[in-house]
Amino acid sequence: MVERAQLIGENKDLIWSALKTTESFLAQKEWREVECRSCGSPFFAKSSYNLDSCGSYKCTGYEFLAEPKKKKTLSPQRLGSKISSHFISQGYQVAARLPIVNQTGSTLFTGTCGQVFDNAIFNEQEYKSSPLLAIQPVIRLQGKDLVGVTDGFSTSFVNIASEQMGASKEQHLQNLNTWLDSLSESGIYMGTISLVPVVGTPDWGGIKPTGLTLRINYLGLELGVSNYFPAIRQDSRDTLKMSDISFGLERLAWALSKTPSYFDVLGPLDRSAVEEYRKMDRIRTITLMLASHVTPSNKDRGSKLRSLAKDPSVGDKVDLELIEYYYNWWSNFIDLPASLTETVNGIRAEIYRNKNAGIQNKTGIKDIPLDIPTEEYLQQLLLRNPDIGYVKRLFLEK
Numbered sequence: 001m002v003e004r005a006q007l008i009g010e011n012k013d014l015i016w017s018a019l020k021t022t023e024s025f026l027a028q029k030e031w032r033e034v035e036c037r038s039c040g041s042p043f044f045a046k047s048s049y050n051l052d053s054c055g056s057y058k059c060t061g062y063e064f065l066a067e068p069k070k071k072k073t074l075s076p077q078r079l080g081s082k083i084s085s086h087f088i089s090q091g092y093q094v095a096a097r098l099p100i101v102n103q104t105g106s107t108l109f110t111g112t113c114g115q116v117f118d119n120a121i122f123n124e125q126e127y128k129s130s131p132l133l134a135i136q137p138v139i140r141l142q143g144k145d146l147v148g149v150t151d152g153f154s155t156s157f158v159n160i161a162s163e164q165m166g167a168s169k170e171q172h173l174q175n176l177n178t179w180l181d182s183l184s185e186s187g188i189y190m191g192t193i194s195l196v197p198v199v200g201t202p203d204w205g206g207i208k209p210t211g212l213t214l215r216i217n218y219l220g221l222e223l224g225v226s227n228y229f230p231a232i233r234q235d236s237r238d239t240l241k242m243s244d245i246s247f248g249l250e251r252l253a254w255a256l257s258k259t260p261s262y263f264d265v266l267g268p269l270d271r272s273a274v275e276e277y278r279k280m281d282r283i284r285t286i287t288l289m290l291a292s293h294v295t296p297s298n299k300d301r302g303s304k305l306r307s308l309a310k311d312p313s314v315g316d317k318v319d320l321e322l323i324e325y326y327y328n329w330w331s332n333f334i335d336l337p338a339s340l341t342e343t344v345n346g347i348r349a350e351i352y353r354n355k356n357a358g359i360q361n362k363t364g365i366k367d368i369p370l371d372i373p374t375e376e377y378l379q380q381l382l383l384r385n386p387d388i389g390y391v392k393r394l395f396l397e398k
């Protein structure tokens with residue numbers, strides 16, 4: 001397992017103690033310590049089964065896809081409700097949704113349920129220490145180039161998590177136990193789960209808390225992570241203890257359905273059938289951004305939106321059906337401040353702008369504004385150059 005000598009930093013005693021408590025908790029639940037046959041990493045597996053891989057993608061690929069399929073599978077929405085009901089029955093309160101546009105912390109967008117405690121962590125505000133269950137649409141752009149290349153990645157998804165500020169290490173393990181029960185109840189067989197311990201120090205923009213993580217892997221697919229931070233630094237008060245156990249809801253649904261592609265879960269099927277994965281992902285995330293009142297611009301959030309909209313997969317026509325589909329999808333999980341019409345118009349304006357910019361690059365004519373419909377842009381070009389054949393060719397060239 002993790003050796004004491006490997007631990008560094010000011011909280012190594014606290015991390016060591018959390019690790020020892022975790023080991024004895026898991027031993028009681030009949031998880032044993034094993035080494036991965038491929039990478040040698042130590043991990044925990046159920047004693048009664050012969051799991052010999054840490055379950056990371058690099059060690060086994062998506063081995064879970066070969067497992068027997070369930071006759072009936074749940075949509076992510078239904079699965080989210082089922083997990084919520086389980087947690088509510090165990091006394092958890094449902095956390096209020098955060099807006100996608102993040103106002104506290106260090107990130108531009110809400111990227112994880114743990115941000116429900118940003119005010120406690122960054123502004124040192126009061127908090128309640130009762131355990132929460134959060135279901136939160138999030139945006140993570142780090143993996144954007146992997147989308148459509150390695151299956152299982154998307155730039156936006158629904159994060160479902162238990163969160164508890166002020167949690168002792170025993171309370172954290174109680175939260176983990178509720179999760180393992182809930183996953184079992186949903187149909188994930190515990191004998192196929194690997195729990196891989198890792199000690200890390202994520203950078204939350206100035207605050208770098210040491211945490212003990214268990215990666216929760218299912219035959220090649222990382223379903224989620226269980227994080228315990230025993231001492232988050234504060235200026236005006238004692239350090240904070242935090243339990244954060246989070247999953248990708250769509251990944252959980254994929255683990256259960258075992259459809260050939262992750263994008264079959266993200267739908268619609270008429271698009272995943274023709275493998276428009278990159279387009280589905282870009283439209284899905286842009287829809288969430290625009291519906292959350294992100295304004296396209298050349299900096300910060302607006303520039304991230306703009307960069308996604310420039311992806312060639314988005315195409316040069318507004319895909320109304322796809323935008324509508326994802327607008328409705330997100331509406332199942334969060335209140336969207338902008339209307340569908342505003343969202344469609346936002347995407348349309350970006351498509352015009354990108355097309356106009358492409359034409360501008362070819363003509364070198366800089367004084368026609370880019371933020372106008374492409375038809376109007378072409379008409380203005382015709383005023384400069386009456387050769388209609390030339391203007392039509394400019395439009396058609398990619």
Ligand SMILES: [Zn+2]
Nearest residue numbers: 036039054059
């Ligand atoms: Zn491995």
